[in-house]
Amino acid sequence: MIPVFLGVAILTFAVGNAAGDPITLIRVGLRNPSPAVLAALRAYYHLDRPVYERFLLWVWELLHGNLGLSVTGRPVAQQIGAWALTTMELQIISLVLAVVIGIPVGIYSAKNQYTKQDYAITSVAIFGYSMPTFWLGIMLIILFSFDLGLLPSSGSKGISFLWWGSSFLDHLAHLILPVAVLTYVSLATIVRLVRANMLEVLRQDYILAARASGLSERTVTYRYALRNAISPVVTILGLSFGASLGGAPATETTFSWPGLGYAFVQAALTLDIPLVQGITIVITLMVLAANLFTDLAYAVLDPRVRID
Amino acid sequence: MTEKLLEITDLRTYFFTEAGVVRAVDGISVDVKSGETIGLVGESGSGKSVTAQSALRIVPRPGRIVDGSIKFEGEDLLAKSEDEMRKYRGPKMAVVFQDPTTSLNPVYTVEKQLTDILMLHKDLTKQDARKSALSLLERVKISEPEKRLRAYPHELSGGMKQRIAIARALSCEPRLLFADEPTTNLDVTIQAQVLDLLKQLQKELGMTMVMITHDMGIIADMTERVTVLYAGKVMEVADTKSVFTDPKHPYTEALLKAVPSVAQTRTLEVIPGNIPNLIEPPAGCVFHPRCKYAKEICMKEVPKLEKAVEGHYVACHRWRELKLEGR
């Protein structure tokens, strides 16, 4: 955990100082922050110290939750909260849907190997992870928003406005396309993995033994087989979540979804270094948390892994 | 006359794979009388395991029983529905598999795996099932059964796991037990223990047993009658003593010659060649490519299973002429 955090910190720090120090880099990006902001940033980055001290002091600030000021003057930490929730809303809904749909489909595909349905499912899945997520989004936007006028293509106000009543249905309408896209791509990976693992498990002797003992097909499939096949899927879920989160910039840009990814892209294009660094750190923490969770889940599911 | 408990007639079980149709069982007939212990002996690929799987109708995909009949206690098993078959699996017929490391589910405790079956077939409550499981473990001579119940398979030794597998198979007091190479994966010292255990349990429960193995030593030790299989077909059927003293099929003779013994002075004879391709088996007698007595007719015509002496059958064109060596 800590090495990961440090690793990311080192990398973002290094890039931020690629031009000598962050301020120079910001200037090169042709941004001219106000003098007040410049002064605050100078203090935040401790530019009067040598490089290695700067790094340590910066990490110190990070640990205290101080993510500095964006070039616009607003504190980074303040904005990130709303963005994070907005991103998580999309990611979590898609992940849950992908899992809920993906596992049964994967099982079905495995049990019916070599049939037409299996080939159809596998083909659809393979298309799923061969395409750029955002491109599917664009195609759907063209189809549903512009041609058919059914769904909105942008303008989601993000989750912080959700509670202000009337716009729930509107928000829902905005959710459909991005969720559909993200779910499809995650589904492709999950179905494929569940199918592969189930095929492997169903080949095992203990499944044959379970059938030989007269246990029902449902018991054999869901309690005996799935329980064994699911552990690697859980681990992959963690990685898949990380990948999905990594794809957030493109997806959110496509739908103008005001989350961390969208903010990152804007910030990076304008070389708003403090903002960029802050968002990177936060996303890293989110991925770490997800992986910790899946590690725990893995230990619960597979007794061979538990610490004796 | 003792009833025929299991009657398999001209069974054909094929596997429909991408590479072709594998004829795993290609016309096997076996009769098992109530109370006896018979052996199914042959190399890997001979169809012995698939025969047992077919009897319980648990042949895995892409395999299918394509022809023949299987009767248990006089009832036609192939006509039964899946629901009806499930009632046979466990209470009537059971299997002990070869490798206890893979035949026990790694993610459940021993207790769970045993009680699942007990609760299903015997309609017991959880506590009663647990008590049952405990006594089962005692029956298969497992030390500290309380502790073992709560354990996961990977925490136990090979010998212990196999005893548990045996306990699982016997949990519903089946009339017929298939023991599929039960000792092949165990240490030599444990092998004898497990075989003794099987013998004892068979006596206690009055069970009929089908011993599936490639080891002629086990056949000699455990069985009364033997069916010799090769490449999905029956080569010879006889009582164990006759198979050893008066084998009538070249394959049987070769199997006997390949078993070392302490008193032996000659070199071990290896059967030349490999097991045949079950997708495209050889024409004529399926053993002819490896048979040192093969003549032209063996390459053309499939030999039928003929009666040589009362109770002794052989599928070989030349059985009348050949003087084969027994032990």
Next chain:
Amino acid sequence: MVEEKKSRRRSASQWAVAWRRFRRNKSALIGGAIVGFFALVAILGPFIAPYPARSYQPLYEGAAAEPPSWKHPFGVEDSGIDVFSEVIHGTRNDLYVGIAASVLTTLIGIAIGAIGGYFKGIVSDLVLGITQLFFVIPVLLLILLFARVFSILVFKGLGLTLIVLILVFFGWSGVAFVVRGETLRIKEMEFVQAARSLGAGSSRLLFRHIVPNILSPVIVITTLGIAGFILTEVVVSFLGFGDANTSTWGLLLNEGFSFVRTEWWVSLFPGLAVVFCVLGFNLMGDGLSDALNPRLRE
């Protein structure tokens, strides 16, 4: 001496068996055909494209912002760039990025992974730690960041090679992780012990015995890696972090997005090119995986 010849002869027939298995696999062959097609387009690129790269010629011909037609099969962008030509030019560049990144990643990954798997102790732990690190960090974000910073700082602009280097910098760990695992596994196998007992030293063991046996998963990873790197390049360029002067599919999508309401053809065709190209490599990679991994079903 004798024992080495034997292992190489065995390897030769291993590949032959795998090749036969690959040939039987329909989807693998389709994948191979698709890849071959794109390779052909990449090689012939400049000769078959109607317009030169990044050319505004159609604008002067009065054909800007036109939907697909006989003259412009994929339509024309708002700026006058012919989409069909650009897709063709982009094929060469995207394949270059994908293949170069994957090959370099593989080479570095094998080197570091093999060392990490062969030598015990700190070296092994260090390699494991670093590769696991790269699994968890948000790689795309850092790639974008690095790309943006370098495109500002480097005088000539980003250029494809710099993109490749950035991709490799963040991509080698995946291969290294797998190679390390495989090396650990092979190292314990008996034929390695046998070679060592006959006097083979570390480097001989490593290069003559271990590496040839880890080639199978590596080939698969490299092929699938090409698919992955092309996708990454497309995302990077789409978001505007790529090289604005080089024709890539991602750049097309970027330009098309501004006009997504009215000029759907600028988004559709480059995207289809990406999907089919990546699909081809994925199918081929899967086919190789099935062919090289004996999974006995009987």
